[in-house]
């Protein structure tokens with residue numbers, strides 16, 4: 353247990369957490385919505401510093417980040433906890449452990465050792481992922497700062513609910529982020545996630561404005577966020593922020609508390625992809641459809657196949673110095 357970053361002390365030993373859009377007002381002895389930040393006598397503490405519940409070497413394509421060091425390894429870590437309550441969470445056993453089971457678990461490991469192991473694994477990046485990195489911010493940012501000193505880069509896989517203050521604080525040491533834009537309606541965010549839409553839209557704009565490489569993922573859930581109108585709203589918003597932002601449209605499978613509907617059909621994934629392209633986005637990808645053409649990167653200028661992916665493996669790479677090897681168009685991304 354150690355003192356949290358980014359909070360303010362208030363009268364009567366209360367504190368306000370400034371990490372995420374919930375802005376929890378926490379009285380002495382209570383926790384915030386994420387269940388991993390607790391007020392002890394007017395001091396906000398983090399209960400998950402160094403308590404690592406998952407550690408894996410992943411291909412960066414798994415995050416997914418398709419325009420950020422393709423083919424590289426990403427040392428991926430998580431603690432338990434989340435500030436969302438997504439009914440369709442694919443990692444609910446660890447993300448919802450504090451709220452569903454009132455339990456915090458994890459192996460103690462220091463930022464120094466995370467960076468050491470990441471380097472030994474020949475990873476190029478450390479990914480803060482699986483659960484929501486914002487809620488273990490102190491551990492993430494301490495690790496990220498050390499990682500940069502050791503020549504590694506850092507990426508977040510996030511629901512995008514962090515505050516501007518949080519993004520501004522970490523941004524010199526955060527190089528890439530995949531943000532879930534789960535829908536484009538307040539109703540969806542309230543009913544399905546226990547959150548609001550607006551802070552997520554703000555984080556996408558803010559991260560891009562700070563120069564962090566941004567990709568966005570939408571899990572397409574039948575009957576909940578898959579109408580043409582909603583998909584046009586998502587794609588139009590992203591194209592308005594920056595048409596270079598890659599948009600990943602991922603296939604839903606029933607899980608956790610959302611088991612009353614079928615997996616997304618490939619036809620609907622392709623319909624969403626077409627909407628993304630016709631809305632002006634240069635790079636729209638399909639996810640959870642192994643072998644689909646939507647996994648591949650084609651030059652937005654001439655249509656040349658630049659990165660041939662199958663699942664997480666890369667079979668062809670045809671970008672030279674950030675440019676299409678055929679028409680020389682600049683391909684947005686972080687390539688070296």
Ligand code: SF4
Pocket residue numbers: 369370371372373374375376383384385386387388389435486487
């Ligand atoms: S991180 Fe978010 S949910 Fe957790 S205490 Fe802070 S404001 Fe509340």
